[in-house]
Amino acid sequence: MLGDKAFSLIQELDRSQHGTLPPFNEDAVRQALEEIDSLFQQNVADINHLAEDDALVAGIHLRHAALERNKRCLLAYLYNRLERLRTMRWQLGSVLPSDVRTNLCEPELEWFAQYSSTVARYMRSLGDGQGLDLTVDLKPPKNLYIEVRCLQDYGEFELEEGEVVLLSKDSTHFLPMEHCQHLIRQGVLQHVK
């Protein structure tokens, strides 16, 4: 049926887990593009014969609608992938994990590099030339300090003021939030609610 290939792309993206990026389906995209191309060629041929046969109008309309639909699906596919890529920039930082990288196509990689540098440039320009990392505290924190529990023997950890905290297993600490966030992501600390 017309437009099936393009629609399957949308389905594939929709079924994948939220927040992950499935591999770029180059095959399906190419087939959808070929379909668009052949539909267009047929339409061009039919329009040339339009003066002889009025009945061709309906067919041209149908093909054009299918063509439009394919185009919409392809654009939606690409756009949504970019959206996911953008949230990843804010969540994971400028360096993508390798499993995500392999799933991207060449233009996407290029876009990501450009977007990254734009964001970085903007963040550098903030705060009177001091720079401000916008990716931390996406939601405003309720407290400057949080209570964390240490899940493994990590050893000594230095705070920004130069104080040294010894993180040993099963000890509880009350520390500045910004310093422990990456340790929480690494799974060394656990936030106690």
Place this chain on the structure above:
Amino acid sequence: MFVTNIIKEFYDCISGKRVLVLVHSDLDAICSGKILQALFRADHILYTLCPVLTLSDLLTAVKSHKEQISSIILINCGGTLDLVEFLELPPHIKVFLADTHRPLHVCNIYSDDQIRILGQLDDDEEVPAFGDVFRDDETSESEEEDEDGVSRISESRLEKQRERRLWEQKRNKLLFDYSQFSYFAGSTATLMFELAWKLSKDTSDLLWLAIVSLSGEQLCSIREQHKLALCAADLNTHVARLHHTNHTDTTEPAADTITFQKDVQLSLYRHWSLVESMRHSPLTATSLKLWTHKGEKKMFELLAELGLPLTECRQLFCGMDVKLRSELPTLLEGKADKYGLGGLVTPSFSRSHVFHSRCSASDFAHAALALLEPPSTDGLSMSHAFLDASDCLNGSTVFAKGIASARKQLEAVYRQMQTFLDMNQVISAGPFLYATVLQGSPLAAFMSGPHVLGALGRFTLGAHVSASRNKKARSLPLVLTTPDSSQPQDWCLVCGIPPLADTSHRNFFGKAFEQAVSKTQSRAQLEFFDSHVIRLHVEDRSKFFDALISLLS
């Protein structure tokens, strides 16, 4: 040195610095630790909190943090040691000590500034005077050196030596008398709550922690009844005050209410069936002798007299008829005296929290104590158990787990007690009774820590006294040994329980164990802060007991 103004001399000293809080692994310490944490959160005081169970835990914790920290708070640990010497403290580190273990070491009491003890001595506690324990020796020593040079033994020097010997004898006697009995002073959680109150940061959550700790003391019966009652009355005034300020302006039903009213003192009865709960509560079990057939019949008779159908009593308490449930305290109170169950219905604290059913403070204490000492088959580390117990007090899902393990633990204690009595394993050694949990028995896994050992010991002693015809039984203490969970082949735990007749709850076993160990050169580890529990090598058990018998008779 004792702190007189707790805000100025303690709280103001630590604010703005990072502190190390070392919390002993017992219920009172956990509650106090949680109250302190709440205060620190409010005032943005950075802290590191580590649980400790044994002396070596304390030493390693302090050693590894010593470099980075200038003040240490010890909760329920270390008061009985000479801290400066034991921890090898550099002079810039200040130690704040809040310990219920008594007697406190005289060096801590007379420390100038480095050791600050929070809380006050009770009226009936006496500490040897400074002059009797410490003496300025430097002058006499330098004199001695001078005289050595002359190499002449003068009369005045002999006189001095004699005087010194006498003084030392007197000092040793004083110190022995002072440290002979180990006992417990008022709960640290109450002290911490009062600190919160003085800082105007008291909330009903913090108050509840103090209450739970108090009822934990009641369960472990480590203090005199009348003192506990006084503390409960004190806390009740706080309850009244907090609820008055909370609910004057709202018309809605209170979201969180703590009440102090007459309640039945049966273990976990709100989470169990009435019959089971009566069987596993020490009070009812010992006075009705529920481990015998006759006792069982007597319990049914009691229930019949109260008008409670057996089918109702055998199902979970929450499934019982609402009318029976609400009448239970009054019904039981009427019949308690007839069955010798005085003290079964006494006022106690309970709390109803928004959409949860009412829970009594002792339920929380039971749950936390059970989580603190999980059966060794679970294989949890001490610090993990500590965190579990501390989470359980927040009333989260861990609480349900705590109740379940408390039930299991109570059942194990009851079955072990029954085994002791049925097999006549409570043996009189003359000056004391002793009983041994056999190695390899499935129940031995549950007897893993000081609290549950104490509970088993008191239950066994109570049951033995009520079953025994010997009138002397009431005045005999009990020594309990059980295979140590970590190395059951080699080590065992030994726990001493003071006699029932002794109402002061002072325990002389700590000192007695220490002396017996040093006399026989047994391989033993006097590692616990509760000095009446020690670890002993299995092979040295018999000679240790021989020494203990000769020491106590």
